[in-house]
Amino acid sequence: MNSESTSSPARNEIFPGEVFVNTADFDTGIRRLLPKYDEMLDVLAGCIASNHHRILELGCGTGELTLKVLECYPSAEIVSVDYSPRMLDFARAKIESAGYASRWTGIELDFGEWANNPNFSGLGDKFNAGISSLAIHHLEDEMKLKLFQRIRESLTAGGCFWNADPLLAESAAIKDIYQAAREDWALSQGETLAQVRASVGTSVAYGYSNPDRLATLAAQLEMLASSGFETVAVPWKYYGMAVFGGFVN
Numbered sequence: 001m002n003s004e005s006t007s008s009p010a011r012n013e014i015f016p017g018e019v020f021v022n023t024a025d026f027d028t029g030i031r032r033l034l035p036k037y038d039e040m041l042d043v044l045a046g047c048i049a050s051n052h053h054r055i056l057e058l059g060c061g062t063g064e065l066t067l068k069v070l071e072c073y074p075s076a077e078i079v080s081v082d083y084s085p086r087m088l089d090f091a092r093a094k095i096e097s098a099g100y101a102s103r104w105t106g107i108e109l110d111f112g113e114w115a116n117n118p119n120f121s122g123l124g125d126k127f128n129a130g131i132s133s134l135a136i137h138h139l140e141d142e143m144k145l146k147l148f149q150r151i152r153e154s155l156t157a158g159g160c161f162w163n164a165d166p167l168l169a170e171s172a173a174i175k176d177i178y179q180a181a182r183e184d185w186a187l188s189q190g191e192t193l194a195q196v197r198a199s200v201g202t203s204v205a206y207g208y209s210n211p212d213r214l215a216t217l218a219a220q221l222e223m224l225a226s227s228g229f230e231t232v233a234v235p236w237k238y239y240g241m242a243v244f245g246g247f248v249n
């Protein structure tokens with residue numbers, strides 16, 4: 001765990017991954033900040049099979065991916081983990097008002113803690129699927145690998161794990177290309193990227209998470225393969241964002 005990282009940040013600072021100073025700004029702000037956010041989450045939701053009933057979600061935030069999955073799969077039950085009580089409160093309110101409360105359990109927990117502590121059993125039985133969006137890139141690479149291993153151990157045979165996350169560009173030139181795509185996207189939404197970023201907060205390290213610790217797609221696919229995912233794939237990629245993951249036998 002990061003040293004000096006366990007106390008709550010002052011309220012004008014935010015946990016890594018909360019993104020916006022006001023949690024209420026997240027759902028509209030994230031769609032301006034990131035190109036094709038809904039398309040990315042829709043692809044991720046589509047990678048789950050209808051017989052993947054028990055699903056673990058890491059870093060649910062305000063529940064946007066959670067809701068898409070609960071809507072798509074009427075028999076799905078999701079256990080969502082997030083370390084931010086503010087984000088969990090928003091997720092809970094939206095899930096309750098959508099009528100899905102009986103199929104959702106929200107747990108306030110640092111997923112780095114779960115990955116790092118093999119004796120931690122608070123999430124119950126094995127899962128048919130694991131999902132995550134825009135959260136795991138806050139872990140150091142060593143912890144990403146530990147988390148992928150823990151997810152692999154927590155899946156039933158035939159289970160899958162899908163992650164949507166920003167990627168480390170493979171070179172400075174490619175970073176410029178990815179950045180230009182972000183700028184174009186913001187302009188297409190009627191603002192410059194700098195204007196969209198005005199409502200983004202300053203995050204400090206908290207628990208196992210840090211401000212962005214991006215890894216390349218190749219490095220993360222290698223981590224998944226070495227964690228025991230037999231089939232590894234990238235069903236969606238748009239410049240510096242991807243949905244990637246795989247299946248276990």
Ligand SMILES: C[S@@+](CC[C@H](N)C(=O)[O-])C[C@H]1O[C@@H](n2cnc3c(N)ncnc32)[C@H](O)[C@@H]1O
Binds near residue numbers: 015081084
């Ligand atoms: C950018 S939000 C994404 C939320 C949602 N998955 C989405 O796509 O809209 C990232 C979420 O991950 C959570 N998060 C980041 N690091 C975490 C950790 N180590 N343990 C638990 N939650 C974490 C943050 O609190 C935040 O709610």
